Amino acid sequence: MKGSCLNLSGTQVKRSGRTILDIDNLRISSGEFIGIIGANGAGKTTLLKLCCGLIKPSRGTIEFDNTDLAAMSIWSKSNLRKRIGYIPQATEYNSELPFTLREVVAMGRTSVKPLLSRLNRDDYEHIDYWIDKLGLTSRRNQTFRTLSGGEQQKALLARAMSQTPAVLMLDEPCSNLDFNWKYQITDIIDELYQSATGGHITVLMVSHETGLLPANCNRIILLREGRILADDVPEKVLKSDAIEEAYQCRIETVEIDGRKYTISKRYSNS
């Protein structure tokens, strides 16, 4: 049996007196690929930020590798987070600064290096390995701001992977990309998951579109108004009544090349 990676129990997040996330029990095992879906405002990003400790729960506990995050000092929490590769939404990073692509990827190594130390030759070999692996070799010295949206997303993935993370948390990694780039990025995520050392990387991916969840995604958490409406294998969640309830429309699922696409149709007014 795989070990527990994340464990949420009786966890609530409140904002201005309103409960925006209410999770009775959620256990995520090491090596799982989890898709988090739900309508706007369902609490997907909040759940992801809660898991990486960016926001504190108003109630309940979050355990990372069987360690209660609330009981840890800020310093120990930071050390634990070194194992999290996090890609936020585009609004949360400053893409206008003149960082080169290599500098951005190198930021992944910063997480694993102690304070007062410098990146050494081994670190840069690791950084260059991920730049090459993601096909960004020719862009290495180009500034991040001059890359296309897809290339920027690839660079952020290379940054996260250069950290050698145990958990990869991706918040809408394909938003604002065209069809081709969306599939390229999800194919890369799928490949990274498959080829991760010993298959022990855990992936949590927030996505609006179910078709973007790779074929290896083996579990979907469907959220509605901060609560888990369904939590099962994709085949069951995407064909359940819960998904129609979550999105408030009729939904049909078709499978093409292992990916499960949902087609939505508005309920008729009559």
Next chain:
Amino acid sequence: MDSFFYLVIFAGAVAGASTGLLGVYIVGMRMPFIGTCISHAAMAGTIFAVVAHLNPSAGAIAASVITSISLAAIRPEKSRLDTNVGLAILFSLMLGLTFLGMGLVRGSRSEVLSLLWGSILFVQTKTAVTITIMTLILVVFTIVFNKEMKVLLFSRSIAAATGVHESFVYCLFLALCGVILAVNLKLIGGLMIFSLITNPAAAAYQICRGHKSAVFTATLFGMLSAVIGFMVSYYLDLPSGACIVVVSTMFFGACALYRTARKRAD
């Protein structure tokens, strides 16, 4: 030129370099207003130190550091308050305290008013030495915490989520900001410090490729703005502060034009 002016040029160059370097991080984190906010905190600190018969410089540094560190309470994930809105609120509080303090000061207010405009022409060796030491500390900080500061510039969310000791490094940076701005205030004044933080860094961001290049360019632009501005004011008999501000703005204008021309050529 009188030999005294060499000290003025040296002090101006060091102050310009330190604010230019600081600006790379302040502008990169999109909070250029911090210069104005902290300079007013320093003024409030000076006034209340004068009222309480304490050392005015110590009062300025204490108020600046407290104000700058309080910014760390505004967390991008947890607060609905934008850093700049937080700065504006702190600024208004400091402005209020400054005027309140002025009402309480008996006798001469020249020490307080000199902080508004600065007094580069009346620089003392002691002030020049203090600024130089603080600039060296800033340089050491940027070298030692270079990799962490880069992540903070790029995204505080990523820094926090991935285990960079973001809060610690950010608080250290803010404290250093407070001290550097407070010691520079005597020389270049609260009104000019804003320009020397913003313009050289914004100019460097227009034309540079890579963080290291931006750091060197902004530091150089800050230094040159102070030196060229002072030389122009000396030979044309114009106000030195105004000349320094105009030169730093011209650096930005030239870089913006260069970037536009380069884009068109591509």
